[in-house]
Amino acid sequence: MFMPEIVVEYGKSQPDKVYTVFEDRKWTFGEFKEKAERIAAYLQKQGYAPGDVIALYAGNSDAFVAAYFGIQLGGFICAPVNTKLTASEIGYIFGHSEAKALITDAGLRETADKTGHPFKEVLEIGGAGEFDAILGDGDLACRPAKLAEDDTAVIMYTSGTTGKPKGVMLSHGNILATAEIWAEAMDITGEDRMQITTPLFHCAASHVFMNPVTLKGGSLVIEQAFSPDKTLETLEKTDATMFFGVPAMFAILLNRPDIKELNVPKLRLFCYGAAPMPYELVKKLKETFPEVKVQNLYGQTENTPAATTLKDHYALDKIGSVGEALPRTDVRVVDEEGREIPPGQVGEIVVRGPQVMKGYLKNEEETARTIRDGWMYSGDLGRTDEDGLLYIVDRKKDMIIRGGENVYPLEVEEVLFQIPEILEAAIVGVPHPVYGEVPKAFVVVKEGKSLTEQAILDYCVEHLAKFKIPAEVEFLDELPRNASGKVLKHTLRPVHQS
Structure with a gap:
């Protein structure tokens, strides 16, 4: 049965x-x-x-x-x-x-x-x-x-x-x-x-x-x-x-x-x-x-x-x-x-x-x-460990777990890229006292364009579930990348985490 x-x-x-x-x-x-x-x-x-x-x-x-x-x-x-x-x-x-x-x-x-x-x-x-x-x-x-x-x-x-x-x-x-x-x-x-x-x-x-x-x-x-x-x-x-x-x-x-x-x-x-x-x-x-x-x-x-x-x-x-x-x-x-x-x-x-x-x-x-x-x-x-017990070191690449809800950065990033003024965007998890971690957005605005944090968040509210919306937005001149062009998210976390 x-x-x-x-x-x-x-x-x-x-x-x-x-x-x-x-x-x-x-x-x-x-x-x-x-x-x-x-x-x-x-x-x-x-x-x-x-x-x-x-x-x-x-x-x-x-x-x-x-x-x-x-x-x-x-x-x-x-x-x-x-x-x-x-x-x-x-x-x-x-x-x-x-x-x-x-x-x-x-x-x-x-x-x-x-x-x-x-x-x-x-x-x-x-x-x-x-x-x-x-x-x-x-x-x-x-x-x-x-x-x-x-x-x-x-x-x-x-x-x-x-x-x-x-x-x-x-x-x-x-x-x-x-x-x-x-x-x-x-x-x-x-x-x-x-x-x-x-x-x-x-x-x-x-x-x-x-x-x-x-x-x-x-x-x-x-x-x-x-x-x-x-x-x-x-x-x-x-x-x-x-x-x-x-x-x-x-x-x-x-x-x-x-x-x-x-x-x-x-x-x-x-x-x-x-x-x-x-x-x-x-x-x-x-x-x-x-x-x-x-x-x-x-x-x-x-x-x-x-x-x-x-x-x-x-x-x-x-x-x-x-x-x-x-x-x-x-x-x-x-x-x-x-x-x-x-x-x-x-x-x-x-x-x-x-x-x-x-x-x-x-x-x-x-x-x-x-x-x-x-x-x-x-x-x-x-x-x-020596007793055979398992420890998780990192989760599903860059996945963020916000209060038990899985947030995949790429999903949020794709929404951010729909905003015409945004040139580059990266989402990483930052510590939070209640939810464990929350998504934070790092954004590079196109030259000659202007954009506010509130405008970005307002757009996210329309296109993302509430738990996926970035808790904060930080503007950068450029995102850190390696030689192949991949964004180095691990450098964003310790350098920019609040």
């Missing part, structure tokens, strides 16, 4: 157990099974063909989870879309994936419509939306779809250094293997209640937490978004046993004066990832919650994501490490010829296992470059 079928099976075997908690609403496994089957049945009834892509452009809710599983249960491919992107960015994803239908929040409908993509239909969640009517339609009967291990189940778009997002094709086998791997690595059981505050359209929330907890028959406590007050209140009220956050979230929570008064006797595990967690923050987290274990997680969309984990016993002794290889997973650091290199030396991190993606949608060249002889070349530079 694959994940959509496992949800249905739990609907039969433990129909009265609470599966999802969202705001004041609880759905049991039995109720959820019916809702997922109705979504599948509706899409089948509408005549969509097996393998058609259904885009899911929605925020966190129990309805998102129902759509995610319902789409797959019907034999279709689910394409979750980042709700923080602009209409033009979303439009590219709709078009590239050839999405046939869209499930979206009522509040996001206007942005979706701006893309002009020719969907056969758009189903709205919330309000008087059609999606809610489908969930309650007892006359819809699902025909079991024959799901195969190598069938594409989900396409998740991840930005690339080419400037355009790449569609990562994840199979039913990939997703099931990842659920099994993380369930083992985090000792997940049916008694666990996972509080999810990070976006479900991201692979971390959906594939590292939602699916593994579901696999074991546990419960999901879903919040629309992270909010210090509400998140802490929900932790207490729902008796959550697991919580995941990026370091910025933990920094905010630990700085609250009332944090030590939190009553969470069932909480057993804090998970963190997506950005480095400073020693002092880990230390403070463990001192504030001495009974709760902490665990660092590392992976990429291309490996569903699952590569390594740093468990509690190493949390302070191996600070900065992303840990050891996960079960059923091989991780190496290799040189440019693909040969494994000794501990201490820096090379590219490569990953092999059942969670490695099928490939990139409509991009055989990039797929062949990324997956070689069964190994997924991550683009991340790392090293191992």
